[in-house]
Amino acid sequence: MQNDSQLKVKYRKQRTLQKIVSFSGLGVHTGERVTMRFCPAEEGTGIIFQRIDLPDQPIIPATIDYVCDTLRSTTIGINKVRVYTVEHVLAALRAFDIDNLRIEVSNVEPPIGNGSSDVFIQMIEEGGIQEQQADVSICKVLEPLYWSEKDIHLVALPYDGYRISYTLNYPETKILRSQFYSVIVNAENFRNEIGPCRTFSLYEEVAMLMDRGLIKGGSLDNAVVIKDDVVFSREGLRFPDEMVRHKILDVIGDLALVTLPFEAHIIAIRSGHTSNFQLAKSINKHITAECS
Secondary structure, eight states, rough: OOGGEEEEEEEEEEESSSSSSEOOOEEETTEEEEEEEEEEOOOOOOOOEETSSTTOOEEEEEEEEGEEEEESSSSEEEETTEEOHHHHHHHHHHHHOOOEEEEEEESOOOTTSSSSSHHHHHHHHHOOOOOEEEEEEEOOOOEEEEEETTTTEEEEEOOEEEEEEEEETTTTSSTTTEEEEEEEOOHHHHIIITTTTOOEHHHHHHHHHHHHTOOTTTTTSEEEEEEEEEEEEOOEEEEETHHHHHHHHHHHHHHHHSSSSSEEEEEEEEHHHHHHHHHHHHHHHHHHHHOO
């Protein structure tokens, strides 16, 4: 008999929520109020977003086939319909092993909350997790996969479980310099170590985006702003290395777009949404070939 570390496919029961839960808040791009609802879904549905503000209420599956922009956040879309900044929602769902969910949004993006995944964790826990009858495959990465460009590097290594190790490096910014964090991805670790970590930006980037009329809902209530050796935040830093932990949150959310759950050790250096998406495509191609 093979032990778990030798199996290329494992199985567990699919999971959804027990009841509908909702949250309303501002969208970071539009600055407009948006309501989001987590709705239990049948086995095999996957994670889908539904734009209930549009006449035909179109549905967009949260998979790599529907990614249409990764410049400053991850956007999914079909035809001309878009949902922006899905990564913080998807990170929480992936960490809690939620496989089937219909996510209703009343605008072009989920509410930003405080810039972390806190509110989405709360929604999952309020909704309660419901185990379903059908199985879902968990596919192991069987060989090293990588993506590199200049000083950005990502590697997925065979691993019995799911771990992410991230190195953040901003040598020109005094307070950041380099940060490193490594974590096994599961619900408990995500709730305590990763989910509360907020998005951050350099002051110069924020000023440029505001000048262009973007991030209309951005504020110190939902982001950490850094200038030289000063941190601007409503409550200070939640962790001394909150920034690298948030980068891990983004990796989890972006790689949640892979078609099936997978096991691997992800090693990331200076990666962002675009490079995360490139690795997601490689992992998806690999597990489709190896685990089908």
